[in-house]
Amino acid sequence: MKLAVVGKGGSGKTTTSSVIARTLARSGLPVVALDCDSNPNLGISLGVGDEETERLISMRQALDEGQEEHAPTWDSLITRYGSDGPDGVRLAVVSRIDNPEPG
Amino acid sequence: MRVAFVGKGGAGKSAIAGTFCRFLARRGEPVLAVDSDPLPGLALSLGLDIDDDVRIPDEAVRERAEGERGPRFRLVEGLDVVESIEKWSVRAPDGVRFLQFGKVKGQAESGQRLWKSQMAFRQITRDLPDEHWHVVGDLPGGTRQPFTGWGSFAKTVLIVTEPGAAGILSARRLARMVELDNVESVFAIVNKASQPGDAELVAERTGLEVLGTVPWDDTFADAERRRRAPIDDAPDSTAVREVESVVDRLASKGLVTKVGASS
Numbered sequence: 290m291k292l293a294v295v296g297k298g299g300s301g302k303t304t305t306s307s308v309i310a311r312t313l314a315r316s317g318l319p320v321v322a323l324d325c326d327s328n329p330n331l332g333i334s335l336g337v338g339d340e341e342t343e344r345l346i347s348m349r350q351a352l353d354e355g356q357e358e359h360a361p362t363w364d365s366l367i368t369r370y371g372s373d374g375p376d377g378v379r380l381a382v383v384s385r386i387d388n389p390e391p392g
Numbered sequence: 393m394r395v396a397f398v399g400k401g402g403a404g405k406s407a408i409a410g411t412f413c414r415f416l417a418r419r420g421e422p423v424l425a426v427d428s429d430p431l432p433g434l435a436l437s438l439g440l441d442i443d444d445d446v447r448i449p450d451e452a453v454r455e456r457a458e459g460e461r462g463p464r465f466r467l468v469e470g471l472d473v474v475e476s477i478e479k480w481s482v483r484a485p486d487g488v489r490f491l492q493f494g495k496v497k498g499q500a501e502s503g504q505r506l507w508k509s510q511m512a513f514r515q516i517t518r519d520l521p522d523e524h525w526h527v528v529g530d531l532p533g534g535t536r537q538p539f540t541g542w543g544s545f546a547k548t549v550l551i552v553t554e555p556g557a558a559g560i561l562s563a564r565r566l567a568r569m570v571e572l573d574n575v576e577s578v579f580a581i582v583n584k585a586s587q588p589g590d591a592e593l594v595a596e597r598t599g600l601e602v603l604g605t606v607p608w609d610d611t612f613a614d615a616e617r618r619r620r621a622p623i624d625d626a627p628d629s630t631a632v633r634e635v636e637s638v639v640d641r642l643a644s645k646g647l648v649t650k651v652g653a654s655s
Contacts, residue, residue: 298533299402
């Protein structure tokens, strides 16, 4: 199953996603939680803590900075740059904006 | 004064920014309220009909000629930015003028037409001389847009945040990004505060001075359900009053310089 949660800011997308991810994981399914927000906060709702949420390197940053030499598979990206959360949910961040870009 | 409201999605930027504009205008100041969110909410909190589509028309915009520098689209020759505001902004209550770059109405709208209006909008907010209008911008939630050119008009940034962990983390990220830009003053505004100590928590975790603490207030949410501006729907609520105090505090810091005075 591939599920995307969308909606207006503040409507509860992150909270909803994290509860779905943990509930599925508790039923024994392997779950990857992908934070696709450029201001990623999913780690906080999943329960990995805000320090770990800030520490996670986004997969796009890793690719842009050339830390991956060959076109990597999703599996390898999630293994290398993801983080294990409660109930065995694997969290990965797709893209994070850290610096202003020229207009 | 050139102010940008930023913060995590749902923090309450639009409700606070619209109310802020109305109070600033009641001090006799000329206020241009600008919404650079493709899913705009500022109109409602200013007291306008949320379904109005306010945009700069295509015929006012031309494409960059060959060999010319700068953005691909700009206002046509002979059309200056002050004049464009007179022509295309909408009059909101208390004399506030409202300008936005148009709404995304579906896939057809996400293409070049909206892009033209957006480029002209950026030109107007950037080039508008300080002696005509205070510019107050409501920027989209999160960290993507504010510092990729859209917030570059701002000298003062107000970071709106709830006291929760995700809000504070977003506020910290925004505060870090603001340091890299040409901004002169940055403050936090705590919204939906419900516990004593919420303001101190935000100050401590973000390192920002808290300029206002807007309490959780049902009347704010009720105003939105009724599609009314909080300042009109609940003028005596503590939340609306606190936004008025934010304007007063900025003024007492000397940041609300009289428009028209030499700066």
